[in-house]
Amino acid sequence: MAEEVSRLTRLGAVLVAESTDALDLTRVTMADPEGNEFAVELSEEELLDEELNPSA
Secondary structure (H helix, E strand, O other): OHHHHHHHHHOOOEEEEEEEOOOOOEEEEEEOOOOOEEEEOOOHHHHHHHHHOOOO
């Protein structure tokens, strides 16, 4: 997820907030240059990959 947040930042987005839920899943809230907020989360496939390969 860090790579995607970095890519979006290079494109002009700004970090608004970062949170972790009870299942230890991270959600990043960002805003585009016009102020529209959006969330960056891992997909189900990425979550499964992270479970199977924790060091990746």
